[in-house]
Amino acid sequence: MTTIGELGEFGLIARLTRGLPLGRDVPLGPGDDAAVVAAPDGRVVATCDLLVEDRHFRRDWSSPYDIGRKAAAQNLADVAAMGARPTALLVGLAAPAATEAAWAQRLYAGLADECAVTGASVAGGDVVAAPVITLAITALGDLGGRPPLTRSGARPGDLVAVRGRLGFSSAGLELLRRGEREPAELVEAHRRPSPPYEAAEEARASGATALLDVSDGLLQDLGHIAEASGVRVEVDSAAVPVPAVLGPDGLRHALTGGEDHAFAGTFPPAAHLPPAWAVIGRVADGKGVMVDGRPYGPGGWDHFRG
Incomplete structure (x- = not known):
């Protein structure tokens, strides 16, 4: 098997970017000093995330394709939660020289396929040698002339609502830590989240006063809305969706589990x-x-509490 060290920096870049599909928002993709990404609105929504091996993913638990899908999803969901249409990802990849090139290619396939769900593209990035695999993802989006959906607009009397799965990734993580693989639905949810990206447009059409994606746990993230808006959020536990597959600790997973990107x-x-x-x-x-x-x-x- 060819390693990324054997390919070298530019050989690896060429292999990873060859054939990447580019959407209408990326008139110039990888290959120059920088990519060109359209910004029809005149404003760009931007976010970034870091994923570190054995902190955010484990290669014995997740395939490189799943890791790519997950890395893209958590960034694209942030863009969508602002009420924007995702347009592009920039990908920084740090990895040991002994990493198989095929592993990195499958990672990029996952990134590209998750982008395709939203119409975004992998527009460029960088590669470097490092002791552990680390991904630095920047996602860009376009507001289409509309105001962003922020965390600060909630007002007393507003409804609080959720869209998407809650607690599945958390329950799946606990199974993996115990060496279990069933229910497979939960394990797969941890390996590869499925954000309901269409929820952002639904929220805007329904007059949302505040919106975010649930990455760190429902209650913790609702706390961000409460703090930014200067209000209290009151949750009725009986109304929280808790499917039976989550098991006896389902409510805890739904309220505190992260990485579902609902x-x-x-x-x-x-x-x-x-x-x-x-x-x-x-x-x-x-x-x-x-x-x-x-x-x-x-x-x-909390990344610093674990």
Whole structure:
């Protein structure tokens, strides 16, 4: 098997970028000093994430293709949560020289296929040698002339609603840590999240006052809305979707588990939400997040607490 060290920096770049599909938003892709990405709105939505081996993924648990899909998804979901249309990813890859080139190619295939779900493209990036595999992803998006959906617009009386799976990735991670692989639905959800990207347009059409993607746990992320908006978020645990597959700890997973990249938002009291959205609470005067009238914790992900 050819390693990335044997290919060298430029040989690896050529192999990884050869044949990458480019959408209409990337008139000039990899191959020059920089890519060219269209910005019809005149503003660019931008976000970035780091993924470090054995911190955010394990190669004995996830295939390179799954890691690529996951790395792209968590960034594309952030762009969508701003009410923007994802346009491009820039990918920084650091890896040991002994890494198989085929592994890196499958990683890029996953990145490209997840981009294709949203119409975005892998527009460029960089590669470098490092002791452990690390991915640095920057995602760009276009607002199409509309205001961004932020975390700061929630008002007392608003509905709180969610769209997408909650707790699946968290439950899958616990299974993997115990050396188990069933239910496969949960394990696959951890390996490869499936954000409901269309939720962002649904939220905008329904008059969302605040929106974000659930990456660090529902309650922790709702706390960001509460803090940015200067309000209290009240969650009704009985209204939170908890499928039986999540098991006896399903509610805990749904409330505190991250990396499903569902969407959570607040909406005017009279909003008519599509059926896929579940209303789980209300916005009130005050601060923080309450579940059934009480604090709930600890929970949620913090990169420096683990």
